Amino acid sequence: MSPLTEEVARRAAALAQEAAHQAAALEERLRQGSAAVGRALETAGRAPPTLDAGEDRARRLEEIARAAGRAAARTDLLGLNVEVAAARLGEEEQGLEQVARELRALADETARGATEADELLAAARSDVAAGRVAWRAGLADLRLAQERIEGAAAAAEEAGVALAEAQQAASELASTSAGSGPGRDQDAALDAAAELAAAAEARDDAITGLGRAAAARLAGAGGRLLGEATSADGLAARLEVVARPLGRATVVAQVVDDVARRAKQLAVNADLAAAQGDDPALGLFAEEARRLSERAEGAADEAADLGERVLADLAELRSDVIRHALAVREVGEILAGVLERFADPGAATAADGLPAAWRADRVAARRLAEARAQWRRTASPDGGPTGVEGGPAVS
Amino acid sequence: MIPAVGETLKVLRVTAGGRRFALDAGLVRGVERPGRRVRLPGAPGYVRGVVEVQGSVVVVVDLARRLGLSPHDERADDVDDIERAVVVVDSSEPVGLAVDDPGDVIALDPATLIELGPAGAAAGLRGLTPDGVVLLEVEPVVDGRTLAPAGPVLDRLLAARP
Numbered sequence: 001m002s003p004l005t006e007e008v009a010r011r012a013a014a015l016a017q018e019a020a021h022q023a024a025a026l027e028e029r030l031r032q033g034s035a036a037v038g039r040a041l042e043t044a045g046r047a048p049p050t051l052d053a054g055e056d057r058a059r060r061l062e063e064i065a066r067a068a069g070r071a072a073a074r075t076d077l078l079g080l081n082v083e084v085a086a087a088r089l090g091e092e093e094q095g096l097e098q099v100a101r102e103l104r105a106l107a108d109e110t111a112r113g114a115t116e117a118d119e120l121l122a123a124a125r126s127d128v129a130a131g132r133v134a135w136r137a138g139l140a141d142l143r144l145a146q147e148r149i150e151g152a153a154a155a156a157e158e159a160g161v162a163l164a165e166a167q168q169a170a171s172e173l174a175s176t177s178a179g180s181g182p183g184r185d186q187d188a189a190l191d192a193a194a195e196l197a198a199a200a201e202a203r204d205d206a207i208t209g210l211g212r213a214a215a216a217r218l219a220g221a222g223g224r225l226l227g228e229a230t231s232a233d234g235l236a237a238r239l240e241v242v243a244r245p246l247g248r249a250t251v252v253a254q255v256v257d258d259v260a261r262r263a264k265q266l267a268v269n270a271d272l273a274a275a276q277g278d279d280p281a282l283g284l285f286a287e288e289a290r291r292l293s294e295r296a297e298g299a300a301d302e303a304a305d306l307g308e309r310v311l312a313d314l315a316e317l318r319s320d321v322i323r324h325a326l327a328v329r330e331v332g333e334i335l336a337g338v339l340e341r342f343a344d345p346g347a348a349t350a351a352d353g354l355p356a357a358w359r360a361d362r363v364a365a366r367r368l369a370e371a372r373a374q375w376r377r378t379a380s381p382d383g384g385p386t387g388v389e390g391g392p393a394v395s
Numbered sequence: 396m397i398p399a400v401g402e403t404l405k406v407l408r409v410t411a412g413g414r415r416f417a418l419d420a421g422l423v424r425g426v427e428r429p430g431r432r433v434r435l436p437g438a439p440g441y442v443r444g445v446v447e448v449q450g451s452v453v454v455v456v457d458l459a460r461r462l463g464l465s466p467h468d469e470r471a472d473d474v475d476d477i478e479r480a481v482v483v484v485d486s487s488e489p490v491g492l493a494v495d496d497p498g499d500v501i502a503l504d505p506a507t508l509i510e511l512g513p514a515g516a517a518a519g520l521r522g523l524t525p526d527g528v529v530l531l532e533v534e535p536v537v538d539g540r541t542l543a544p545a546g547p548v549l550d551r552l553l554a555a556r557p
Binding site: 086 | 405423
């Protein structure tokens with residue numbers, strides 16, 4: 001073999017070996033990324049049912065808040081009627097007037113609390129619904145990213161196999177003493193050696209192109225993942241904001257409970273006044289006050305229970321969202337690392353350039369296979385084995 | 396009920412047709428928001444229908460229309476706005492007065508009332524409080540007699556106040 005041919009062969013072998021290492025590293029990182037996306041999908045999959053349940057409970061709390069508002073209006077009217085009754089009964093009914101004043105004050109307090117709770121809960125429900133829509137879109141993005149990563153990892157695995165073949169072809173070239181065999185056509189051997197080296201180099205170029213095309217494809221997925229991580233961070237922050245007014249809304253439930261107990265006491269006072277006075281309407285007012293207080297008590301209990309569950313759900317959801325953001329960011333960073341090694345910012349590689357890169361690689365693979373076959377024929381003119389098939393790699 | 400000298404008059408303050416009125420609380424049976432109303436075809440324009448209050452059927456009179464402060468609007472009748480408060484007053488039989496806002500009960504010093512004289516009486520109005528609340532004569536408002544429009548009477552009186 002001529003020094004030039006030897007040099008070409010050694011360079012081809014070294015190139016192939018380096019490229020094989022790169023392909024193996026790429027495949028490993030991509031497999032890690034795929035596993036990380038799998039973990040992120042698992043974490044994210046838990047969120048939508050929690051968001052659904054949270055939205056349902058917030059809706060129920062809104063209904064209770066509105067019912068409390070209607071009860072407040074009814075209580076206010078009741079207080080007015082007690083005022084009128086007290087006015088009819090005359091100056092001595094100071095106790096009844098006090099009952100009326102308390103009822104109207106209670107009604108005012110309840111109405112304000114109910115309005116505030118209603119507004120808070122409507123805003124919270126709207127936030128949770130928006131979060132759920134964004135979350136589902138994020139899940140779809142993650143699944144797409146996982147498909148892309150799996151595809152790129154498979155491409156890297158095949159590239160690794162191809163590079164191992166190219167490396168073996170180059171080592172065959174380097175280890176054969178082309179010039180010394182009997183009956184060897186020197187010119188043909190030189191041509192075959194040169195073609196083998198060229199084919200190995202072409203294969204290496206094709207594989208590099210494959211890596212760049214995969215990287216360009218992944219660039220989109222990586223960007224989406226980092227966007228998803230940022231969106232998840234935003235959702236976690238929004239959930240924290242939502243939880244604060246919900247905490248106040250449950251305090252309103254305690255106020256309603258307090259109102260119920262005070263209304264019950266007022267009903268007793270109204271009963272006493274009815275027993276002492278002539279006006280039968282007072283008995284009716286007392287009965288209504290008692291009914292209102294029982295309804296308010298039941299609503300307050302339900303609101304307090306729901307409120308606690310919603311807050312617990314939101315806290316759990318927020319933890320899930322934070323874990324999800326971390327997991328997705330991890331995948332984004334893995335991909336960024338891959339892109340750093342394989343992307344070529346100077347080359348305008350299209351995100352959909354992978355099919356063309358595959359086709360180029362197939363052409364290069366056929367050329368390399370033909371070059372190896374030709375090389376073997378020149379090494380053994382009768383077509384028999386040269387003893388160098390599957391020989392050791394040149395390091 | 397006419398209070399004795401030195402006594403106060405307890406009145407229910409309401410709002411109707413954009414103005415504030417007062418009714419003798421002694422004549423008020425109660426305040427309700429009935430929720431359901433049955434219309435009475437052929438009744439005067441100020442009659443909104445009948446409602447049930449504490450087991451009794453009560454005719455509801457729109458106070459603002461009765462006093463001539465608000466025109467009869469057919470389209471408004473089609474809107475079931477019976478969520479408005481109805482003040483049930485005792486007359487020969489109970490009558491409900493539909494108002495915009497039932498307000499509260501206060502004590503009036505009759506000595507501070509500005510009597511409105513015959514012009515006011517023709518419109519169902521009895522007196523004016525220092526802060527501009529008009530005390531109504533309930534009986535003329537509910538017994539169906541023809542009333543002079545209250546708006547011009549009140550505008551003249553309020554314009555004449557110092």
